[in-house]
Amino acid sequence: MTISETTNDPRLHASGMQVSQTDVAIDVIGMHKWYADFHVLRDINLKVMRGERIVIAGPSGSGKSTLIRCINRLEEHQEGQIIVNGTELTADLKRIDEVRRDVGMVFQHFNLFPHLTILQNLTLAPIWVRGIPKAEAEATAMHYLERVKIPEQANKFPGQLSGGQQQRVAIARSLCMKPSIMLFDEPTSALDPEMVKEVLEVMISLAEEGMTMICVTHEMGFARQVANRVIFMDQGQVIEQNDPQNFFSNPQHERTKLFLSQILH
Amino acid sequence: MAMDFGYVRKDFVPAKAAPGRTGGPILWAQKNLFSTPANTLITVIGLLFLAWAVPPIYNFLLGHAVMPGGTVEECRLEGAGACWAYIHARFNFFIYGFYPIEEYWRPNIVFVLLAALIIPLLTPSAPFKRINALLFFIVFPIVSFYLLNGGVFGLRYVPTEQWGGLMVTLIISLVGIICSFPIGVLLALGRQSKLPIIKTLCVMFIELWRAVPLISVLFMASIMLPLFMPAGTSVDKLLRALVGVTLFTSAYLAEVVRGGLQALPRGQYEAAASLGLGYWKRMYFVVLPQALKHVIPGIVNSFIALFKDTSLVSIVGIFDLLNTVQAASSDIDWASPTQAVTGYVFAAFVFWIFCFAMSRYSLWMERRLDTGHKR
Numbered sequence: 024m025t026i027s028e029t030t031n032d033p034r035l036h037a038s039g040m041q042v043s044q045t046d047v048a049i050d051v052i053g054m055h056k057w058y059a060d061f062h063v064l065r066d067i068n069l070k071v072m073r074g075e076r077i078v079i080a081g082p083s084g085s086g087k088s089t090l091i092r093c094i095n096r097l098e099e100h101q102e103g104q105i106i107v108n109g110t111e112l113t114a115d116l117k118r119i120d121e122v123r124r125d126v127g128m129v130f131q132h133f134n135l136f137p138h139l140t141i142l143q144n145l146t147l148a149p150i151w152v153r154g155i156p157k158a159e160a161e162a163t164a165m166h167y168l169e170r171v172k173i174p175e176q177a178n179k180f181p182g183q184l185s186g187g188q189q190q191r192v193a194i195a196r197s198l199c200m201k202p203s204i205m206l207f208d209e210p211t212s213a214l215d216p217e218m219v220k221e222v223l224e225v226m227i228s229l230a231e232e233g234m235t236m237i238c239v240t241h242e243m244g245f246a247r248q249v250a251n252r253v254i255f256m257d258q259g260q261v262i263e264q265n266d267p268q269n270f271f272s273n274p275q276h277e278r279t280k281l282f283l284s285q286i287l288h
Numbered sequence: 289m290a291m292d293f294g295y296v297r298k299d300f301v302p303a304k305a306a307p308g309r310t311g312g313p314i315l316w317a318q319k320n321l322f323s324t325p326a327n328t329l330i331t332v333i334g335l336l337f338l339a340w341a342v343p344p345i346y347n348f349l350l351g352h353a354v355m356p357g358g359t360v361e362e363c364r365l366e367g368a369g370a371c372w373a374y375i376h377a378r379f380n381f382f383i384y385g386f387y388p389i390e391e392y393w394r395p396n397i398v399f400v401l402l403a404a405l406i407i408p409l410l411t412p413s414a415p416f417k418r419i420n421a422l423l424f425f426i427v428f429p430i431v432s433f434y435l436l437n438g439g440v441f442g443l444r445y446v447p448t449e450q451w452g453g454l455m456v457t458l459i460i461s462l463v464g465i466i467c468s469f470p471i472g473v474l475l476a477l478g479r480q481s482k483l484p485i486i487k488t489l490c491v492m493f494i495e496l497w498r499a500v501p502l503i504s505v506l507f508m509a510s511i512m513l514p515l516f517m518p519a520g521t522s523v524d525k526l527l528r529a530l531v532g533v534t535l536f537t538s539a540y541l542a543e544v545v546r547g548g549l550q551a552l553p554r555g556q557y558e559a560a561a562s563l564g565l566g567y568w569k570r571m572y573f574v575v576l577p578q579a580l581k582h583v584i585p586g587i588v589n590s591f592i593a594l595f596k597d598t599s600l601v602s603i604v605g606i607f608d609l610l611n612t613v614q615a616a617s618s619d620i621d622w623a624s625p626t627q628a629v630t631g632y633v634f635a636a637f638v639f640w641i642f643c644f645a646m647s648r649y650s651l652w653m654e655r656r657l658d659t660g661h662k663r
Contacts (some may be wrong), residue, residue: 097558116566124564134559138577138657147573148563193559200563 042251043073047106048204048235049094054103056086056093056259063089064100065259073203076236078246078267081256082282087239090256091206094237095126108203124152127197131209133189135181141168141192142177145199153200160199167195171225187218194225205229207238243287247271255279348626349633363624370630374622381616382634385452385607391444395455398432402458410649412656425466448526452607454638456526460598460608461642464533465591471534472541473580477571479546490542497539502597505532510604529601537594544586548579581657588650592643599639610635 049071056064064086071077079087092098093105096112096119105112107122136144145164149155155163168174171191173184181189190210197205207226211219223245230236230249240246246253246267253270255263255278263270263279271287274280311319321331352369354362356376363371375382384395405424408414436455439445451459478490497505509528517523552575560574580587602611613635617628 095562097561120564120566123562126562128559128562130555130559132553132555134553134555136556136559136574136578138581148565151569151573152564152566196563 042075046073047071048073048075048108049237050104050106051090051094052104052106054093054100054105056089056098056100056102063259064093067103067261069254069261071204071235071237073235074233075252076230076234076250077238077252077254078250079237079239079254079256080241080243080246080282081262085256086259087256088208089259091128091208091237091239094204094206095123095128097128120152124200125203127194127200127202127205129190129193129197129205129207129210131213133181133186133193133213135189135193135196137181140178140180141173141184144181144192145196148196149199164195164199167198168192170198170228171195172221185218186214187221190214190218190222191225194222194229198229204235204237207236207240209239209241211240211242241286243271255282257282360622360624363622363626368624368626370633371622371624371626372630374624374627374630375634377622378616378619381453382609382612383453384455385612386450387446387452387455388444388450391438391446394435394438394443394446398435398455401428401431402462429463448524451526453612454609456601456606457595457598457609459526460530460533460601461591461595463530464537464594464598467530467534468537468541468594469587471538473545473576475538475542476545476549479542480549494539494542497536498543500536502533502536502600503603505536506600506604508532525604526606529604529606533594533598533601537590540590540593541587544583544590545579547586548581548583549575551582552579581654584650584654584657588646592646595643595646596639609638 047070049069051067051069054064054067055062067090069077069090079090081087089098093100093112094107096105099114100112108125110118110122112119112122135141136147139147142161142164145167146157146160149160149163150157165174165177168177171194173188173191176184176188176192181192184192194205194210210226211222214222219242223242226236226238226245227249236249238245238250250267253265253267254261255270255274255276257278263274263276265275270279271283274283322328348369350369352367354368354371354373356372358371358373360371360373362368363373380389380392384392387395405420405428409417409420409424414420434440435443436451437446437448475490475494478486479494481487481490506529509532510525513528514522556574556578557570560570565573598608599610601608602614607615613631616622617631619627
């Protein structure tokens with residue numbers, strides 16, 4: 024998808040897209056992270072309001088994935104604060120699990136559980152984390168499988184599905200936990216070109232419902248269409264941040280200009 | 289000259305049946321046995337070897353063998369093969385050891401219970417798995433112990449010194465397999481732990497047991513342990529061997545399982561964590577089912593090794609199958625040139641049946657559990 028193909032979708036101005044002015048979903052304050060001696064994230068400050076849709080872009084190795092993996096503590100930060108839904112992430116395992124329950128994550132390589140059927144993938148956490156009865160969890164799972172348009176695959180194993188289908192299942196799996204925030208870590212990067220659209224469509228419909236989302240992605244068309252804010256990162260730092268209109272048409276930083284000129288051709 | 293490579297397919301090619309196999313056995317032999325001069329040579333050498341080796345083996349085992357019902361005199365004849373009559377005569381000794389003859393019904397009940405519980409447990413389609421597992425892992429060991437040991441409900445007390453034969457071999461291997469597996473899994477998880485004390489303890493335990501030969505473990509357990517115990521207390525010899533074998537195997541299993549844990553992509557751990565599953569649920573539902581499946585061959589390998597290593601308990605005076613065979617081979621009533629050999633062939637055959645069964649079962653299980661995610 025190139026930038027010229029996308030227009031401002033009128034659907035996005037529906038009532039579901041309201042961004043809260045007061046309710047903070049994620050607050051990252053002066054956060055630093057090191058891998059041993061390597062300083063991967065430097066002084067990250069990011070406040071995400073409830074209902075906001077944020078796209079993080081940047082060259083590979085810029086720390087985008089690491090940043091969102093810090094938000095559900097798949098990675099540990101060493102300095103500063105990360106507050107998710109009012110809970111600060113510390114070494115306290117119980118609080119980490121509380122936050123994770125409420126923050127869905129979609130990975131580049133789907134990471135479905137290959138030994139479980141699609142339905143079992145979707146009901147595992149609702150049953151064993153939320154304590155929902157099996158029948159109810161399965162009903163919810165079928166509901167979300169219908170939303171991602173593959174209810175007929177419920178009893179197959181992940182290995183029998185295409186990449187696009189697997190990624191949609193992965194999104195449904197996160198939604199079954201009824202999260203208030205969704206994190207997407209390059210969800211379309213490992214897909215065949217023909218399958219990117221079906222995944223993006225699901226993500227767009229989620230945005231329409233007012234889900235708070237942070238997406239690390241190279242899909243600039245998606246960013247234009249859905250994001251309220253685009254964040255550009257390089258060398259572990261936030262270099263530029265703007266609404267998509269200005270970000271794409273009027274980038275300020277030299278590095279941003281260079282990046283955009285490389286990927287928008 | 290016009291460049292004529294433009295092409296648009298107009299009709300869809302329907303799928304066609306694959307070409308069937310052609311030719312009979314002769315063609316097959318030509319293709320697989322005699323395709324080149326070298327292959328022909330290898331085939332001929334192989335056939336010659338079989339012609340040389342098979343007849344004497346056949347003659348020993350069956351052709352010239354003295355079948356059950358035969359006499360010791362026949363076994364002593366020149367050129368006599370295996371003395372199966374001897375195995376037949378001493379069969380009970382090989383199965384029960386010195387267990388009192390009039391009490392044989394007790395181990396027999398245990399054997400029947402074992403078969404009745406383990407066969408449905410290992411058959412995936414059999415119903416009532418939960419009750420079955422409960423009976424097998426909890427009720428069966430207790431019932432078996434009191435039945436074999438006696439001393440309660442008016443049953444005569446039979447000390448473990450009198451237990452023997454295949455019965456003891458099966459007891460040691462079953463207890464070893466069932467107890468070492470969970471310990472091994474826990475050790476493997478502990479070795480991957482982020483908590484330094486747990487990790488260090490697990491590493492030390494594993495490395496200690498792996499670095500010591502099983503024989504010395506058994507010697508330690510049977511000779512040195514009593515020296516450290518307060519005077520007057522004694523731990524049963526069989527129990528000491530059981531503990532030794534179990535801990536020894538668990539250390540090996542831990543390393544096998546660790547291999548499976550490491551082979552699992554990080555994404556699986558992360559996906560489970562990101563859904564809010566706590567550590568034990570992550571391990572139980574996501575990590576272990578996959579990791580263990582990957583290492584089934586290694587696990588079964590350890591179990592087979594354990595089964596065969598049970599014969600080492602003979603050196604601390606426990607009469608397992610091999611030790612009873614060995615003891616019986618000096619039985620003068622059946623003294624004949626092939627007496628000892630027949631006994632060992634018999635023991636080897638019994639070991640082989642159990643190990644081969646384990647191996648086939650694991651292969652079958654592996655194929656059954658394959659959900660086609662290897663791509």
